[in-house]
Amino acid sequence: MKKIIFILAAAALLATACTSESSIEEIEQTENNYSNLSYTMEASKRSASRGTLDEFPCVLKPLIAGQHIDAGVVSFDIDGDEIIISYETNEDWDISAVHFSISACDNLSFPSTGSGNPKIGRFEYASEHEDNVNEISYYFNAEELGDQFCIAAHAVVENENGDQETAWAEGEDFGGRSWAMYATIDLSGCRATPVR
Structure with missing residues (x-):
């Protein structure tokens, strides 16, 4: 028995x-549904004639530095078969570094600590930049990324005095002790036929 x-x-x-x-x-x-996305990147330096956005993208999120400073925007748009995620700073700010992580919104999987703070150094996408870079664009295959996702979009921005600030695309609170944010993006209204 x-x-x-x-x-x-x-x-x-x-x-x-x-x-x-x-x-x-x-x-x-x-x-890990977004960890293997392929992308290309393009960074541009400020020219004397630039300083404002010429076109309005489909989704625009303020880039908030130091919790209360308007340092620019993070935009999301569709161009043919590509989704473009762009950081662009105002005239007083340049971009020193970019870090971002993309997640499905119904199951957030941003790299974070046990207390809910983001682990920026573990974000899937990152780049560092020389002086005077004010616009950085990342191009993703629209079919791979899809029209709806969440993003934790972080940047290190620097003003003309050399002061650096942490900046986040405006959105929901991460829930930890930091003021980090993530944004919900829905591009389904940006095209005639949504990507699934």
Whole structure:
């Protein structure tokens, strides 16, 4: 009798372990659904004739530096088969570094600490820039990214006095002790036929 109970217990444990592994794989696949996106980047320096946006993109989020300074915008637009994510600073600010992470909104998977603060150094997309860079654009395949996603868009901006500030695209509070934010982006109204 003891052998039968032992065999049944071992079979139940094995079934549970197999189910757990399957669930873990599904969770990891869901969490990493945006980690393999391919993209290209283009950075441009300020010219004397520039300083304002010439066109209005589909979605525009203020780039907030130091919790209360309007340092520019982060824009989201569609051009043919590409989704363009652009950081652009106002005349008084340049971009020293960019970090951003993209996640499905129904299952946020931004790299973060146990207390809910973002781990900026672990964001999937990052770049550093020389002086006077005021616009950086990232181009993603629209079919890979889709029309709806959440983004934690961070930048390090510097003013003409050399003062640096942390900046975030305006959105929802991360929930940790920092003032970090993430934004919900919906580009489905930006095209005649939404990408799925």
